[in-house]
Amino acid sequence: MLELVLQARCFGRLSMTAFLALVYLEQPITLSMPDTQFAATYELGQYQSAVEAEVTALNDQNFTSRFWQKDATLWTQDAAAQDSIRSFMGWLRSPEVMLKAVPEIMDFVHEVQQAGFQHVVVMGMGGSTMAPIVFQRSFQQGTTSLPLSILDTTDPGTVAALEATLPLEHTLFIVASKSGTTAEPLAFGDYFYDKVKAIKGEKAGENFVAITDPGSKFVTQATAEGYRHIFLNFAEVGGRFSALTYFGLVPAALYGIDIAALIQGGVDMMGNCGANGPVAGNPGLLLGTALGVLAKQGRDKLTLITPDSLSSVGLWLEQLLAESTGKEGKGILPVAGEPLGTPEEYGTDRVFVYLGYEREADQANQQKLHALVAAGHPVITIRLKEPLDLGSEFYRWEIAVAVVGIVLGINPFDQPNVQAAKTATDALMKVVTEQGKLPAPGEPAASQDGVSYYTKVSGADATAVLQAFFAQAQPGDFMTLQAYLHESDKLNEELAQFRKLVQDKLRIATTSGYGPRFLHSTGQYHKGGPNKGLFVQFTADHPQDLPLPGRTYTFGTFENAQAQGDLDALHQYDRRTLHLHLGPNPEQGLQSVLAALPAALGKLG
Structure with a gap:
C-alpha cells in the first residue's frame, strides 16, 4: 500500500498542484503532524477525485485566509445569517x-x-x-x-x-x-x-x-x-x-x-489549520471536505469505530456533528456504539471513521475495516499516541465541521430545531403547574405484558405493531432509540440487542441515546435533518420520585414532560415514531419488547 506522507513543516515546499497530483493516484493519504504526533489516513476510492476537486475549489477561493478572518460569505450570502455566524466563531x-x-x-x-x-x-x-x-x-x-x-x-x-x-x-x-x-x-x-x-x-x-x-x-x-x-x-x-x-x-x-499540554495540542492544530498563515495541507479542511463531499453523494451516515478506551468520544462527536450539520433537510448522522460488521451488512450510505491509539492493534476492527475498503466503502483512520492528543483532535473536528457547513451550504453554528422540543416541554410544564399532572398520552395502539405501544400504525398485538412500524423503513433510513430511563448495564445490553436485531434485518444505521441528553445533541438532526428516521422512544414509571425545591413538580414529571415534548416536536416535523411505555420495571418491560421484535422483523420482506 502506497502512502503519501506530508510533514506539516514541509507543506510550504509542496505546491497544492503537486499535492493534488499525488492525491490523484487514488492511494491512501496520510497526514503526519510532528507537533501533535498522530496521523490521518484517507481511503476514499471512487470518491477521491470529487474530494480533490472540492479542496481545489476552496483553496482557489482563498479559503484559509477568509476562514481565519471570519468571512461568513464562505457559508452564506444572507447578511443576517452572516452576522450570526461571525458571532459564534470565537472558538x-x-x-x-x-x-x-x-x-x-x-x-x-x-x-x-x-x-x-x-x-x-x-x-x-x-x-x-x-x-x-x-x-x-x-x-x-x-x-x-x-x-x-x-x-x-x-x-x-x-x-x-x-x-x-x-x-x-x-x-x-x-x-x-x-x-x-x-x-x-x-x-x-x-x-x-x-x-x-x-x-x-x-x-x-x-x-x-x-x-x-x-x-x-x-x-x-x-x-x-x-x-x-x-x-x-x-x-x-x-x-x-x-x-x-x-x-x-x-x-x-x-x-x-x-490541561496545559491538552490545550497546547489545540494550539498546534490551529497552526496546522492555517491560524498563522496559509498552509497547503490543512487537516481540518481535508477532513471536513471529505465528509461534506461524501454526504452530498449519499454517504451521510458517519459510522465511528473506536477501541473501548475511546468509546466516549462518540458522545462528543454526536453532538458536534448532528447539531452542527442536521438542518434544512441536510446533515451527517453520527453513528456511534454500533458493532462493526461485514461489507454486505451495509448500504451505500456509510462512511467509516476509525479513531484509536497507535499502541492498540485492535486487530478485530482493523481486519473488518480492510474488508470494507476492499468493498468500496470510504474509510478514514485517525490514530493518537496518548489521551492528551484529544486536545488536538477536538480542534481538528471543530474545523472540519465548520468546513462541512461550507460544502453543504448550511450554517454550522446555529441549532434552530433544538428549540422545538424545549418549547413543547415548556407548554407541558405549564399544564403541570396549572393542573398538577401531565396530559394523558391517549389510547395505545396495543398493550401487552405491561408495555403500552403508542404509534400511528395499527396492529392487534405487540408483534403486529412492531411489524407495521418497521415496515415503513426504506434504504438509507436510520433507527434511533431514545431512552428516557435510568441507565444500567442491563438496559444497555437490551438496547444494543434491539439495535442489532434491526440492523441485521433491515440493513439500516442504528443509533441510541439517553434522554434528555440527546435533546441537546442529536435532537437537532432528528428534527432538522433529512426525514429518514424511525424514532423509538422508551419511557417508564417513577415509583421512587424526587421533589424539586421551589417547584410544583418532581424530577420524574420533568423527565416525562421532556419525553412527551420531544415526541410532539418529532410529530411537528412529520417523523415516524413509536413510543413504548415500559411500566414500573423498564428492564423487564424492554425484555418483553425484545421477545416480540424478532417475530415482527421476521415477517418483513
Whole structure:
C-alpha cells in the first residue's frame, strides 16, 4: 500500500498542484503532524477525485485566509445569517486564550484541594458535559486529583443513585450552563444546593461553582447564593465548540489532567489549520471536505469505530456533528456504539471513521475495516499516541465541521430545531403547574405484558405493531432509540440487542441515546435533518420520585414532560415514531419488547 506522507513543516515546499497530483493516484493519504504526533489516513476510492476537486475549489477561493478572518460569505450570502455566524466563531482562537488561563484554573484546583473536597460533580447538558465525560472516561484519574462524576439527566433514579454515593459536605458541584437559563442544570443546582444547605446552612455556596456566559441571569443567582467561584466563559463560543474552554478544562484540571499540554495540542492544530498563515495541507479542511463531499453523494451516515478506551468520544462527536450539520433537510448522522460488521451488512450510505491509539492493534476492527475498503466503502483512520492528543483532535473536528457547513451550504453554528422540543416541554410544564399532572398520552395502539405501544400504525398485538412500524423503513433510513430511563448495564445490553436485531434485518444505521441528553445533541438532526428516521422512544414509571425545591413538580414529571415534548416536536416535523411505555420495571418491560421484535422483523420482506 502506497502512502503519501506530508510533514506539516514541509507543506510550504509542496505546491497544492503537486499535492493534488499525488492525491490523484487514488492511494491512501496520510497526514503526519510532528507537533501533535498522530496521523490521518484517507481511503476514499471512487470518491477521491470529487474530494480533490472540492479542496481545489476552496483553496482557489482563498479559503484559509477568509476562514481565519471570519468571512461568513464562505457559508452564506444572507447578511443576517452572516452576522450570526461571525458571532459564534470565537472558538477559533480559544486554545490560545485558554493557554493563558491555565494559572488561574490551577490556582482554583489548589484552593479546592486545600479546602478538603473529596469529589467533584459536573451538572449540565449538551456541550457543558460532553467533554468532561470524555475526559473522565478516557484518562486515568491523577494521583492527587478528585474523583469526577457527571450528571446530565433528569431521571430521578439516576439523581438518587448519584446522591447516595456522594459525601455531600465534601463534594464540589459545578453548575455548567452557557446561557444560564438551561432548565436541567439549574434544577440540578437547586436540588443539591438544598441538600448541602441542610448540612452547612448559609455556607452551602462554598460547595458550588458556576460556569456560564457573561451577563447570564445565573451569575446573579450564583452570586446571591455565595458560590465559591464563577467562571465566565465566552459568549461567542457555542456549547458544542467549548471543549477547550472553561466548560471542559475546569473539570479536566480537577480530575488531574495536564490541561496545559491538552490545550497546547489545540494550539498546534490551529497552526496546522492555517491560524498563522496559509498552509497547503490543512487537516481540518481535508477532513471536513471529505465528509461534506461524501454526504452530498449519499454517504451521510458517519459510522465511528473506536477501541473501548475511546468509546466516549462518540458522545462528543454526536453532538458536534448532528447539531452542527442536521438542518434544512441536510446533515451527517453520527453513528456511534454500533458493532462493526461485514461489507454486505451495509448500504451505500456509510462512511467509516476509525479513531484509536497507535499502541492498540485492535486487530478485530482493523481486519473488518480492510474488508470494507476492499468493498468500496470510504474509510478514514485517525490514530493518537496518548489521551492528551484529544486536545488536538477536538480542534481538528471543530474545523472540519465548520468546513462541512461550507460544502453543504448550511450554517454550522446555529441549532434552530433544538428549540422545538424545549418549547413543547415548556407548554407541558405549564399544564403541570396549572393542573398538577401531565396530559394523558391517549389510547395505545396495543398493550401487552405491561408495555403500552403508542404509534400511528395499527396492529392487534405487540408483534403486529412492531411489524407495521418497521415496515415503513426504506434504504438509507436510520433507527434511533431514545431512552428516557435510568441507565444500567442491563438496559444497555437490551438496547444494543434491539439495535442489532434491526440492523441485521433491515440493513439500516442504528443509533441510541439517553434522554434528555440527546435533546441537546442529536435532537437537532432528528428534527432538522433529512426525514429518514424511525424514532423509538422508551419511557417508564417513577415509583421512587424526587421533589424539586421551589417547584410544583418532581424530577420524574420533568423527565416525562421532556419525553412527551420531544415526541410532539418529532410529530411537528412529520417523523415516524413509536413510543413504548415500559411500566414500573423498564428492564423487564424492554425484555418483553425484545421477545416480540424478532417475530415482527421476521415477517418483513
